Structure formats: C-alpha cells, structure tokens
Amino acid sequence: MTKYLNKDTQVCMSLAARPSNFGTRFHNYLYDALDLDYLYKAFTTKDIQAAIGGVRALGIRGCAISMPFKEDVIPLVDEMDASAKAIDSVNTIVNTDGHLKAYNTDYLAIAQLLAQYAVSNDQVFALRGSGGMAKAVACALKDAGFKRGYIVAKNEKTGQQLAALYGYEWRADMQGVTAEVLINATPIGMSGGADADKLAYSEDEINSANVVFDVVALPSETPMIRYAKTQGKTVISGAEVFAIQAVEQFVLYTGIRPEHELFLAAAKYARESA
Numbered sequence: 652m653t654k655y656l657n658k659d660t661q662v663c664m665s666l667a668a669r670p671s672n673f674g675t676r677f678h679n680y681l682y683d684a685l686d687l688d689y690l691y692k693a694f695t696t697k698d699i700q701a702a703i704g705g706v707r708a709l710g711i712r713g714c715a716i717s718m719p720f721k722e723d724v725i726p727l728v729d730e731m732d733a734s735a736k737a738i739d740s741v742n743t744i745v746n747t748d749g750h751l752k753a754y755n756t757d758y759l760a761i762a763q764l765l766a767q768y769a770v771s772n773d774q775v776f777a778l779r780g781s782g783g784m785a786k787a788v789a790c791a792l793k794d795a796g797f798k799r800g801y802i803v804a805k806n807e808k809t810g811q812q813l814a815a816l817y818g819y820e821w822r823a824d825m826q827g828v829t830a831e832v833l834i835n836a837t838p839i840g841m842s843g844g845a846d847a848d849k850l851a852y853s854e855d856e857i858n859s860a861n862v863v864f865d866v867v868a869l870p871s872e873t874p875m876i877r878y879a880k881t882q883g884k885t886v887i888s889g890a891e892v893f894a895i896q897a898v899e900q901f902v903l904y905t906g907i908r909p910e911h912e913l914f915l916a917a918a919k920y921a922r923e924s925a
Contacts, residue, residue: 654683661689662709663904666702667717669843670695671869673890674715677897677921681909684917689905703727707749713904714744715897718838721783728753738790740783743900754903757787760895761866764887765795770832770862772796777828778819779851780836781809784866788836793817801828825856833857833875834864840873851875858882868893871922894918 665674670693678691696702706714721740728751735741741753781804800819804810814821835851863879868889879886902908
C-alpha cells in the first residue's frame with residue numbers, strides 16, 4: 652500500500668455481498684512490498700449499476716467482482732475478455748481511461764488447484780450451485796476431462812442450462828446421487844450469512860467422498876472443510892482459490908507478477924487476519 656496517499660495514487664477495489672479483509676490485505680501487502688503507489692479497499696453495494704458507474708467515473712483502476720454480482724455486471728462493461736466471455740461470468744474489471752474490460756480469473760484458479768491436488772478425472776463429481784462461480788468450476792472440470800458429474804441446483808432453469816452446456820446431469824438435490832468429488836459453489840458456509848454454520852453436503856455424503864472442495868473463501872475453513880478434515884479427506888479451500896485468482900487480478904491491475912515466495916507470503920498474511 653502506498654505510504655503517502657496523493658492525487659496520483661491508483662485505487663483498486665472489490666464488490667461483494669459480504670466483503671472480507673482477505674483481498675484488501677493481500678493486495679495492499681503486495682503494494683507495500685513492491686513499493687507501488689496503489690491502494691485497495693473492499694466494498695459492498697445495493698446498486699451494482701451505480702457502483703460500476705462509479706468505477707468508470709472515478710477512474711478506479713481495477714474492481715474485483717464476487718458473488719452475487721458476477722453475471723449482473725456483464726451489461727455494464729465495454730468489453731469481455733475471452734476468459735469471461737467463455738463462461739458468461741466476470742470476477743475482474745480493469746479500467747483503462749474509462750474503458751471497462753471484464754475478465755475471469757476464477758477458472759484459472761480452479762484448474763490450477765485440480766491439477767495441484769491431482770484430482771482424478773475418473774471420479775464422479777457433484778457441483779452445488781449454478782451461478783457465476785459454478786460456471787467457472789464446471790468449465791474447469793470439463794477441460795480437466797471429467798466425464799461424469801452432477802450440477803446440483805435448486806434453480807431448475809440455471810441448473811439445467813449449466814448442466815447442458817458442459818454435458819453433465821442436473822439434480823435439484825443430492826437424492827440418488829453418489830459422488831467422489833464434492834464441490835460447493837454457493838454461499839452455504841459463508842461467514843455472515845444465514846447458512847454460515849451449515850454443511851454444503853451432509854456428513855454421509857462427505858464420508859462417501861474422496862475430495863471435498865469449497866470455493867467459499869470466508870472463513871478459510873468452512874464447516875464443510877472442517878468436517879472433511881476430521882474424516883481424512885483431501886480438501887481444497889476457497890482461501891486457496893481466492894489467493895490464486897487474486898494474484899492474477901494483481902497482474903492485470905499493475906502489470907507486475909510477484910515472485911512466488913512473495914505471493915505465498917501475501918496469501919499467508921491475508922489468511923491470518925481475513
């Protein structure tokens with residue numbers, strides 16, 4: 652973070668229904684370490700159109716987009732990068748002289764983690780959710796070679812659309828579904844929400860699985876992740892997703908890619924007090 656705010660300080664921000672301190676701490680740690688004249692702050696909004704208008708009008712350099720705004724911002728930007736256009740979901744907006752270009756770095760993070768944890772594509776997966784993040788996950792699973800899977804979503808229209816898009820099956824719930832890889836792309840387990848203390852999947856469903864993957868970043872250990880750890884499952888947390896996609900956002904905003912050791916230090920700092 653810049654030591655001395657001035658008229659030329661570049662401001663970046665995030666928009667989420669329930670903001671956390673993770674992104675603020677992560678980006679500002681890197682700005683400070685690299686002596687960049689940048690500042691990052693997390694926000695929420697009840698008027699997404701006005702908020703994105705403010706990004707444009709005030710010259711905000713970059714804006715991270717989280718649930719539930721990943722699809723709502725699409726008609727508000729000037730250009731869609733291929734990463735966002737492919738899945739009709741946005742998690743990053745870059746402002747260049749008033750021109751707003753949308754990207755999606757979620758996909759890259761999901762794909763990288765599936766490879767890092769060597770999650771076998773021979774397994775059957777269940778993906779809960781059908782929104783913007785679920786789209787990124789489903790696309791990454793398809794590209795990783797997963798042939799059998801279920802989109803589990805209460806919203807029949809969006810659930811069926813997402814399942815059909817990638818050749819998977821839609822289910823309204825987990826009845827009759829057995830999956831070795833469980834993925835949550837809904838707000839279940841997210842701090843501050845009505846379902847903060849709930850499991851995204853039942854204990855029996857988790858017990859039957861091999862891999863448990865939660866994209867919820869706050870808290871870093873959701874109830875599902877905590878329970879899965881007690882059962883000795885391979886777990887992938889939303890905090891890991893957030894850190895990887897956040898560094899790609901950092902590169903888009905600044906044009907600088909931090910060394911891997913610095914990235915790890917920033918992620919650790921962000922997790923400790925998020």
